[in-house]
Amino acid sequence: MTALLILFFTALVTLFAGLSKSKTALQPIVLTGCALAIGSLAFDLYDYQGSLQRWADLSNMLRFDSFSLSFGLVAVISSFLIIALSGYAFRDLNQSLGDNYGLILFSLCGALCMLSFTNIVMLFLGIEILSIPLYVLAGSRRSQPKGNEAALKYFLMGAFATGILLFGITLVYGNTASFDLASISRSIENGVSSPIMLHVGIALIMIGLSFKVSAAPFHFWAPDVYTGSPSLVTSFMATVVKTAGFAAFFRLFSTAFASVESTWSFPLAIIAALTMTLANTTALFQSNFKRLMAYSSVAHAGYLLLAILAIDNAGAGNALMFYLLTYSIATICAFGVFILVSGQKRDNSIEAFNGLGKTNPFLAAVVSVSLLSLAGIPPLAGFFGKYFLFTVVFEKYPWLVTLAVINSAISIYYYFKIIAAAYFTKAETELENEKVVVSTGVRWAAIIGLVLMIMLTIMPGSVYTLM
C-alpha cells in the first residue's frame, strides 16, 4: 500500500511538473518515485511474517501479502528499467512528456491493484486503471497513423474483453452472492444452486483474462497493437501488463475457483497448448522486430499459463513470479537496444541489428544475452524460469510440458535470427556501419538489466524463495 501511495503521488507530481518549462527534472522524479516504491516493497517483503499489520484494514478490498509484494516488485522493477530507458525514447516529446510519465505511473498503480485484490470489484477497477492510460499511450504519437490504429484496436479489444469479464463476474456473483474471493470460494465449496451458470461465469472470466494476457485464440490484437504503439509503450505492455495480468489470473483462480479446478483446468491446458504453438510457429515468419517480439510475448504467455494449471502445487506462484521477472528483464533489455538501433537507423526490421556486434559490442552482448535468456538456454536465467514452471506442472500434464519443451526449441530459430544479424551479417551500407550512439541513461539501464540477469543466473534460489 505504501508503494501504491508513493507511485500515485509521484504520478500527480509528474503531471504538474510537466507543465513547467524545464523538462529535465521529470525523469529523475519518476525514477526516484519508482526507486522508493521498490524500497518500500522490498522492506515490506523483508518485514513480512504471515501478514502485514500496517495496512491490514482495507475493508477487504486489497491485501498486501507476500504474493502481491513480490509480484509488485517484479512490476515496479520492470517499470524502473523502462523509465530509465525512456530518456532516449521520449526525446522528441516536449509538451506531453509529463503526461506520458504520469500515464505510465497511473497504469502501474492499476497493476498494483490487480496484484493485491481480495475483491473482484478491485480486480475490475485495477484492470481499468491499468488499461485506460495504456489506450492513450498506445496512440501517444498522434501523427503516426499506425499508432492511432493500435490505440483504437487496443481500446476496442480491451473494452470487449472487459465486457466479457464483467458478464462472467455477474454470473459468478449471481451464484455466490459475493464479490469477496474467500466467500466465493466458500460458497462454491458448499455447493451452488446452478452449477452451469457458475461454470459459464468462470469460462467467461477465463476468456476475458485470456484477452488481457493475450492467450490464443484471443491474442490476435497483440501483434498489431505491439507493432503500432511506440516501442517503449510496447515494452511496458509486454512486461508490466503481462505481470499484472498473470498475477491477477493466478490469484483469482487459485483462491476463488480452486475447488472447481477440474472443470476449467483442461480447457485452460488447451488454451496454453494453442497459445505457445500458434505464436511460436507464426513468429518464425516475422521480419519486423516488434512483431516478432509480440509473437514471442504471446508464446511466453502460453508457458506462463502452465503455472495457473498447477495451482495445487505449492511452488506454482514462485515459479510464475520467477519466470515473469526473468522474462520482463530480458524483454526490456532487448527492447532498449532495439529502441536505440531503430531510432538511429530508421528501420524496424531485424536488419536494423546488422553488424551491431562490430559497431557496438556492448549493445550486441546485451541483446544476445537477453534473447538467449528468452529462448531458455542454460545457464541463463530464462532457463531456470522455464525449468521451475515445467517442474511444477510436469506431474499433472506431462504432454503439455513436452509440447512446451518442443516449442521452446522452435523459439530458438527466431531469436537466433536477431543474434545472427548482430554478429554474423556484415553491415553493408554506410548507415549500418555507423556506430550507434548510446545515451548514459540507456547504458545504465542496460547494465542494471545485465547485472540482474547474471544474478538470477548465479543464484536463482534466493529469488525463487522470495515469496
Add this chain to the structure above:
Amino acid sequence: MSLIFILIPLVVSVLLLFSKATASRQIALVAAIANLIPTIYCLGCDYSRGMNCTFDVPWVDSAGISFSLGMDGITMVMLLLTNLVAPLIILSSWSRKFENESRYYGLVLLMLSALNGVFLAQDGLLFYVFYEMALIPIYFICAIWGGQDRIRVTLKFFVYTFIGSLFMLLSLLYLYLNTQAPVAGALAEAGAQHSFAWADLLKVQLSPEVATWVMLGFMLAFVVKMPVFPFHTWQPDTYVVAPTGGTMLLSGIMLKMGTYGAIRWMMPLAPEGAHTLIPVFMVLAIIGIVYASIIAVKQSDLKRLIAYSSIAHVGLIAAGIFAWNKTGLQGSIIQMLNHGINVVGLFFIVDIIESRMETRSLSELGGIAKSAPKFATLFMVIMLGSVAVPLTNGFPGEFLLLNGVWNYNYWMGAIAGLTIIFGAVYMLRAYGLVAFGETNEQTAQFKDVDTREMLILGTIAILVLVLGFFPGLILNISDASVNQIMSSVPW
C-alpha cells in the same frame, strides 16, 4: 579442488571476452596449461574408493539442486583428454589471424570451462546446465569464424543438438520428481522435496515401460551429440564449416560429452529400459559404422573424410557402451581419449595442408612426402594410430571395444569388425593420395613443418606411441570406477 578446472578457464575467458587484450593467444595458452597442472596432479589420486575431490554446495536448495562436483576414474580420463588437448587446440590456432582475436580465445576457454563442468557434475541439473552451456561458445565460434554457409549450418547444428538435450531434461525431470526427499544436509534443512544428486537419481526404481521412455530421452540427447546414425546429418557440414579450432573442439572433446553422458547418466539411471531400447540403438550404431566408413572411402575432401571417419569411430564407442560389459566400457573409455588425440592431430594436418595449398581436395595433392618428409612422417604416425595398428594408441581401444561388442552378440561384433578393414582402406587411401605419387607445381613447394607445428604434431605422435605401448596407464585409472558403475546397475 575440482572447482579449479571450471574456474580458471571461466575467469580468463570473461577477461578476454570483455577486454581487447593484445596478447590474448598467449593468455589463453597459459590458462589452458594452468589447467593441465591440476589434471596431472589428480592423475595420482586413488580412484578405487569412489569420488575424489568432491565439492558440494547447495545452489537452489529448496528445489534440491546443488552445485556438486566430483571425479572418479572415468571422469579423470575425460579431464585428461580435455585439458591435454586444449593447449594443443589453442596452439594450433596461433598462426591464423582472427578478427577480434581475444573474443575467439575467450570463447574457446568458455567452452573448456563448460566441458570440464560436464565431466565433473554430480548433480543432474548441473550436468544439464553445463551440457548446454558448452553449446553457446561453440555455436559462436563456428558461426563467426566459420566458412561458407556457416549461418544455416550452425543453426541446424544448434537446434538439432538443443532439441535432443531437451528430451534429456524431460527424463531428468521425471526421475527428479520420483526421488525421495533428502534426509540430511543443507537441502533437507531448506525443505527440498526432491533431489537431483546422482546418487539419489540412481535410487529411483522405474517400471520397464516408463524406463524405456526415460532412457529414450537420454538416448536422443546423446546419440545426436555423438552422433550415431541416423542422427548424424548435422555433423559433416558443421565440421567442414567450422574453423579448425572449432572442429577440433567438436570432434576431439565435445562429442565425448555424449559418450560420457551415456556411461554416467543414461545407463545407470534407467537401466530398466535397456532391454527394449539397447538392441535398436546397437543395430543403429553398427549400421552407422559401416555406412560412415563406406562414405569416407568415397570422399575427395580430406576434412569431410575425417568427419565421416569420426562417425565410424564414435559408432564403435557407442556400441561398446551399449553392450555394457567390462571390456566394452574399458575400451570405450580409453578409445574416447585416443580418438580425441588422434582426431585433433588429423584435423591439424588438414589445416596445415589447407593453409599452404588452399585446397583440401585429394585430387590436387600428392607427393608431399618428397617435399616435406617430417610432415609426412608425423602424418603417418597419427594416421596409423587412427587405423588402430598394434602398438599405436588406437589398437587397445578398438580391440577391447570389438571384444565387448562380440560378447554382446557375435554377429554384431563381426560386422563392427569391418571398421578396422574400412578404416585402413580410407585412411591409407587418403595418406597415399596426399603423401605419395607425383608432385605437382604446388606440392613441390610444400614447406615442411615449422617449430610450432612440430611441437603440436610431435606431442600428438609421442602420445600415439606411448599410449599404444602402455595402454595400462589409462586402463588402470578407470578400472575400479568401471567396476563400481557396473555394480551399481541391476542388469
